[in-house]
Amino acid sequence: MAARKSPIFDTATTLGKMIAFLGISALSGVLAAGLLVPVAAAAGTGASASIQFFEELPAELERGALAQPSKILASDGSLIATLYEENRQPVTLDQVSPNMVNALLAIEDARFYEHGGVDLQGIMSAVVSNVSSDTTRGASTITQQYVNNVLIDASLQSGDGSVTFSGGKTLGDKLREAKLAIAVEKELSKDEILEGYMNIVPFTGTTYGVQAASKYFFNVEAADLNIQQAALLAGVVNGPTFYSPELNPERALERRNLVLGAMLSNSHITQEEYDAAVASDLGLEITPTLSGCVGAEQSPYFCDYVTHLVLNDAAYGETLEARQDTLYRAGLTITTTLDSVAQAAAQTAIAETANRDSTDPSVGHSMVSLEPGTGDILVMAQNTRYMPGTEPGDSVLNFNVDLYEGGDPAKPLGGVGGFQPGSTFKPFAVGGWLEDGRALNTVVDGSKKVYPVEDRWEASCLQNGYWENPGPEPYEPQNYGDINYGNYSVLEGLAKSYNTVTMETADQIDLCTPFQIAADLGVHDGKSSEGEYTPLQVLPSALIGGGSEVSPMSMATAYAALGAEGLTCEPRALTEVTAVDGTSFPVPEQTCEQAVPEELARGMNYATQAVMERGSGQLLEYGDVPMAGKTGTNDDRSQTWFMGYNSGMATASWLGNWKANSVSLSDLQIGGQIYEEIDGAFVAAPSWERFMQQIPDRFPAEEFVDPPQRMLNAQRPTTRTQPGNGNGDQEGRPGNNQGDPGNSGPPADAPPENGPRNPDNNEDEG
Secondary structure (H helix, E strand, O other), X not given: OOOOOOOOOOOOOHHHXXXXXXXXXXXXXXXXXXXXXXXXXXXXXXXXXXXXXXXHOOOOOOXXXXXXXXXXXXXXXXXXXXXXXXXXXXXXXXXXXXHHHHHHHHHHXXXXXXXXXXXXXXXXXXHHHHHHOOOOOOOXXXXXXXXXXXXXXXXHHHOOOXXXXXXXXXXXXXXXXXXXXXXXXXXXXXXXXXXXXXXXXXXXXXXXXXXXXXXXHHOOOHHHOOHHHHHHHHHHOOOXXXXXXXXXXXXXXXXXXXXXXXHHHOOOOOHHHHHHHHHOOOOOOOOOOOEOHHHOOOOHHHHHHHHHHHHOOXXXXXXXXXXXXXXXXXOOEEEEOOOHHHHHHHHHHHHHHHOOOOOOOOEXXXXXXEOOOOOEEEEEEEOOEOOOXXXXXXXXXEOXXXXXXXXXXXXXXXXXXXXXXXXXXXXXXXXXXXXXXXXXXXXXXXXXXXXXXXXXXXXXXXXXXXXXXXXXXXXXXXXXXXXXOOEEEHHHHHHOOOHHHHHHHXXXXXXXXXXXXXXXXXXXXXXXXXXXXXXXXXXXXXXXXXXXXXXXXXXXXXXXXXXXXXXXXXXXXXXXXXXXXXXXXXXXXXXXXXXXXXXXXXXXXXXXXXXXXXXXXXXXXXXXXOXXXXXXXXXXXXXXXXXXXXXXXXXXXXXXXXXXXXXXXXXXXXXXXXXXXXXXXXHHHHHXXXXXXXXXXXXXXXXOOOOOHHHOOOOOOEOOOOOOOOOOEOXXXXXXXXXXXXXXXXXXXXXXXXXXXXXXXXXXXX
């Protein structure tokens, strides 16, 4: 409970006003003495001490840069989000309505252009007015108020608590402000002081300065404020909470009319203008500028990703606190690579597929698109509301990105970290096959096989040079429906995503090769926390659905590299960052490297085009444009994917259970529907299709270049014979029982038996 005021000193009583009169009179005397002849009353000491006290007060006001909002922009300059601690939009005095200038002068400092920073006449006038009436007039000049706000701002920025707020100020505090006000008057012109005051003064909450206040309360520019609007804002200055038109509208209206009366008395408005203004209501049109990614105009998760990039970069400050200060106070303009048109299309497709209000909260859906050859991030969208909370559909976690930048726990990215990629990993097995000097039309034995415990796979990157099946049971991989076993070309095996064909091709080459190709193209463990990216798990099951958890961004990077014929580019979000003071910050350059030979990439592209021509992508309608792709589903059917790419854009469309210990998507509501069985071809791929149909000509693509003939030539059926461990099955090698598709049922990429997106119910969807 607040302490009760003594009725003796209550300024609402006659005695209290008399005492206040004497106190302010004493202050006036001290000010006069400080400027002319020091007196003992200044600090209750002798004359010498008084002189020393006044002379030791600071005589120069240190004015730091005012906090200004930062803006994140898409590549076309459209706004993504505004970030701030203080919403301030500085303007010059000629950008402020004369009505606002007149209103402030009338109510706060009518003699502003006459005094030298401290108005002794005004002080005495205020004292007389306060004693003789029921109103309370302030005695501080606009210059003194400006000084006070500068001191408060500096104290808040430094966190040193050096400023005493109104109500607890001593005579010394007031003398300090007065001396600084006089110093400011010598340094700045009257118009410069008034301009500074209008930009620094708080109006409500985090809204500072007349421009931000005009936009907030009336949704107009400061230059367009009418008489009653200006009077309302001028009245709020005296007590942003007490006179808040939102919290206390009746009090705010009374205060506004008081300001209008002062404007009339000082001949700033006519009687007719006064009468019309007083008769009007508050006329509020509250238009908040939401701070941060919660209030993003578009792509809140890309906004979040960008803020993490800035806060992780020492170029913006040596400490996290310094970087936060830069981001939220330095008025940065952050121009990014985001394509606003494609972003809107992706968000629409996602909403049509897995709307957050008609989808189980554990089901996430996201898309991320990169530009091949540059690494520019074009799209980053997902189906949840970006906000902290426990409501269904709320999440601040980004489904598209890793946990940490570069695997460094000191550089969080706000991501989930990734998911098992399913058969989207199979093209890397084909790449390993081609790198080993083999051909796509080579026919291999894709029959059903049993792989015993302790059987070995050649793996030069592992200890002892091989990977050995740990058991405890033999492994018998299956194709979907337990059919389609037999001899198939490697090309057909990828197009139809037959698990047994992929296992056979991997069995005949060094198991490490597909994983090295994937890593070279940009795939890495999205949950790595070793200070660098943890190598991908090298095990057979990872080739057909299990293995490391990888982020959609990571997979999009790899497929974009294929679209650029093996040129891997680091994902890039920032193109230019400048502060309001003109400081330019470094941004990552386009960092690309020829990770795999062009011919190898062309061979892999030839295979993934077959997926779109006669595999799980053949029913997708995406326009008359070259396209390659791959679907994927993990063993538990908790993660589904579609990767679509060409030389213009590569997109990862992911739909899965993002919760820890995720379970199958079966029986979970997705966009108001429930799918008993689900796969990458059934939901993730059609969502990508909807996305592409909205931007048919936005990212032109060149025709894929065919690989050399030696990569295509058909050869006789082959089966690799494993050398000498005594346990080898001449027809193949075992998978890993951990997360391996098909260990106890259909493979990872099997579709619903009668799924509409499966062109052939006898093949895996891939």
